[in-house]
Amino acid sequence: IDFGPYGAEESVKTETNFFVTCKLNSSMPSANMATYKWFKVDNTEVTSRDSITRVYVVDRSPGLELNLEPVQDEDAGRYRCVASVGGQTYERQLFLTVRATITFNDCLTEQFGVVGHRSEIMCSASGGEGTLSTEWRKEGVVGTLVTNNEYAIETKKLVVLQTTAASAGTYTYYASASTEKKSQRITLKALTIPAIVQPLLSKKAVVGNTAEMFCMARGNPSPRIDWFKVDENGNQVRMQTDNRITIEERNVDGDTQGIMMIKNVQKEDESYYACKAYNKATEILGSATIPETKSNLDVQTIPTIGEFQDTTNGQYQGREGASVTMKCEARGDPRPVVVWTKVGSNHQYTEGQNSETVSVTKEDIADPNNPGVRLSLGLKGLEASAFGNYTCTARNEAGEVSKNVKLEVLFSPNFDGQDTDYGRVFYTWKGNTDGNFGKVVCVANGNPQPVFNWYKDGTEIVQGTSGYGLSEEKSTDPRYPYRHISKLSVSYNGANDNIFGTYTCRATNNIKPNNQTLQLKRAEVPGMPVVTIQEEKPTVLTFWLMEPNVEGPEVTQFKVTYKLTGGPSEPVELIIPKEFRDYIDVNKKYTVAIINQLEPNKDYTFNFYAENNVGIGVSKEMKKRTPPITTPSAAVIKTNINSADSTRIRVIWDPPNDGGAVILHYKVTWKQVAVRPSNQTLDSQGYVLDYQLTDDTFVEDIKDSEFNINGLIPGSYYQVQVYAKNSLGYGMPGISIIKTREAEDMVAASTGVTVSTGIIICIVVGIFLVLLIIVDVICCVKNRCGIIMCIREKVGGHSSEDGYSAAKTDDVENLAKRDELMEEVKAAEEENLENAEDEKKEPLLPDEQQVDTVDESEPAHEVKELEPEDKTEQLEAPASEKPPAETDTQSPTQEEASSTPGETPESRPSEGD
Secondary structure, eight states: OEEESSOSEEEEETTSOEEEEEEOOTTSTTGGGOEEEEEOTTSOBOOBOOTTOSEEEEEOSSSEEEEESSOOGGGOEEEEEEEEETTEEEEEEEEEEEEOOOEEESOOSEEEEETTSOEEEEOEEEOOSSOOEEEEEETTOSSOOOSSSSEEEETTEEEESSOOGGGOEEEEEEEEOSSOEEEEEEEEEEEEEEEEEEOOOOEEEETTSOEEEEEEEEEESOOEEEEEEEOTTSOEEEOOOOSSEEEEEEEETTEEEEEEEESSOOGGGOEEEEEEEEOHHHHHHOGGGOOEEEEEEEEEEEEEEOOOBSOBTTBEEEETTSOEEEEEEEEEESOOEEEEEETTOOOEEOTTOBOSSEEEEEEEEOOSSSOEEEEEEEEOSOOGGGOEEEEEEEEETTEEEEEEEEEEEEEEEEOTTHHHHTOSEEEEOTTOOOTTSSEEEEEEEEESOOEEEEEETTEEEOTTOTTEEEEEEEOOOTTOTTEEEEEEEEOOOSSOGGGOEEEEEEEEOSSOEEEEEEEEEEOOOOOOOEEEEEEEOSSOEEEEEEOOOOSSSOOOEEEEEEEETTOSSOOEEEEEEOOOBOSSOTTSOBEEEEEOSOOTTOEEEEEEEEEOSSOBOOOEEEEEEOOOOOOOOOOEEOSOSBOSSSSOEEEEEEOOOOTTSOOOEEEEEEEEEEEOOOOOOOGGGOOOEEEEOSOOEEEEEEOSSEEEEOSOOTTOEEEEEEEEEETTEEOOOEEEEEEOOOHHHHHHHHTOOOOOHHHHHHHHHHHHHHHHHHHHHHIIIIISOSHHHHHHHHHHOOOHHHHHHHHHHHHHHHHHHHHHHHHHHHHHHHHHHHHHHHHHTSOSSOGGGOOOOOOTTSOOOOOEEEOTTTOSSOOOOOGGGSOHHHHTSOOOOHHHHHSOTTOOGGGSOOTTO
16 A cells, blocks of 8 residues: 555644655555545544544545644544455555644734724734744834833733824734744734714604604714604613604715604604614623614694584574673694684684673693693674674694684664665666566565565555566675565556655564665756767777766767768767776776768767666757878887897888878888987987988889898998878878998907007008099099199199190189080079969969978988889989089999999999888
């Protein structure tokens, strides 16, 4: 038998693992078929390993392995391996010697200390050959930790006398003997006892609601929180999660927040509750170090109101002039505050109110579990108006509850509501079919219900009396539950005038009767209506009609008839239903009557009638002459005085009064102006004209009430005038001064890019130089003067006298031509003057309507006419018709002639503008 990897004698150390394999030498016959067994020192067979076996065998075919894990002192001795094959048995012995080694005892690699307290690091060593020496180190620093104010070495432990956060770290325990040296690393963690960092606040909860209590604790490691209910003797019962109670924890910035939620709170839940915090530090030091905080849960109950006391059939009852006391008992925790109020009134009856008619007293109900209040409302000298529903309201911190009770007052009949609902005078007439008339109505209030009796001239009218009918009904208004109505129907045939007069209505109950008198009168037709004229136009007149006082039914409509005064034609008749308008006079009611299609400047006779159910009243006659047709009034320009565009103004106006004739079209004129300096900033204030800068430009035949003016100068002021024209001509203009937007503002608004001041100055200077050169060239060509002329003379050598002589010769020739031209112009003016006088003989407007709109304080300006379609260009007179003097001078182009100063040809109004 061979042993491997060791021999038949081996020496091993304790606490080490040892194994050896036993197998037949390969030279033996059938060695691979052998079976093996190991026997211990006590001659018992070694078996396979189980959960508690330290010495075991493992099959290593061919062969069997013996294992000792780990080796102990008692393992020393003789072991036998027995092999069997082919009926033969072989045996070999193993002698094992065990040597002692260093071992560590109770040396947990992670141990704990509590800050502020004594901490012990447990570890000891044993074994080894020879003398055993030990040493403690911290963080690998060489040198023995000596006994001082911080540490102490005791048997089997190192003591930290006062643990701090700096005490935490890695400690190493060394043990050495003659032949070996070992070390054990131990980590010390410094723990802190939990602290309650958020006090447990007192909590209030209402029965049936949910209550939540919060507790916050801090420690290392993070603590857990337990909740306890504390009874009146100080005994604590730990709270557990169930169907009503939920306990949970949350980590809030490293702290532990404990939450206890109690659902469907009951009065029995009212108590003190304690919150306790635990962690490993409290386990080390014991329960005495567990922090806790207590708080009270105050369970409140919403008030309840019991049944009202001393009632009759659930309500209070009192007789007119007597007294009644209503009692309300309410309970709740905390004790509720109780008040009485009458439904429909804001007045509250509270404790301490006392007068000749009211007394309020309070009585506390001493019940520690359910305190209450009884509030009594006493009413003395009851009146009928005291009846109704009264509300008892109880409130506390938990909530509010109310309960109603009815007070019934027995009172004699009264006639409240007669004047407001029906009045005391009633009407009828012959042929009346209006169900609202022909009745005398009596309104009475009483409890018990009154009985009605009717009298006329001392004679009682009963059901069946000729010409009369009786009926009764109860008011449906919930505000008046004791109101009853009796109606006396009266028939009038035109002959029985004795029905008119005074009627007596008597209402009686078991308390006493009361009477009232009512009048029945004959209804009359309305008188003359009150008529005022509101607005006059050539073809339309507007009247305001106010109904007169009527003895009978109110006016239902008005009738208007009108015709030309003195004319043979039948009058036109209009029926106008009555309507109420009071925006002219809030104290009066008006009906509007608008008469259309009248002839201008004619005399009309109008008759106005008021009509009610009885018939048509007396006529109110009025004669009125319609105004003549006039030119339209001034249009109101609605355009903002600051245009949103820099080169365009969109003019919008309201159509004006047409003066009695249809407006044919509009004319818009505009000119550039200067305005007076002003500090005004609001659009509504407008600009004030200072003086005119350009001539007027206008466009006629505008059909719409808006027009676009294009091609304007940015940042400039323009006076815009709008004229309306009817068959008589143009009326007065609507005028507004409007400013175009600055060009820089437009650029900045659209592109966000601005032009620097230096560039603008350079542009202005360049334009000025170009204009200067143009003027100098004109002076050189026409007048033979200027800078260029001087340079030409210097270079060409011509004397000034030659130039002067040439100029003088030209002037003589021009004077001759000018005389001829003046004669032709004079003849043309005389011919035009004759034509103008002929036109003045047939004026467009009557003399009284001729309006001079020219301001004599301003110089006359030539008006350039532009038509809206294809009138943006003016024809230039043929050269042959021009004066001879003008043919020699440079004439402006057609575009220059038709443009206003400051206006480019492209900026003139285009077609459709």
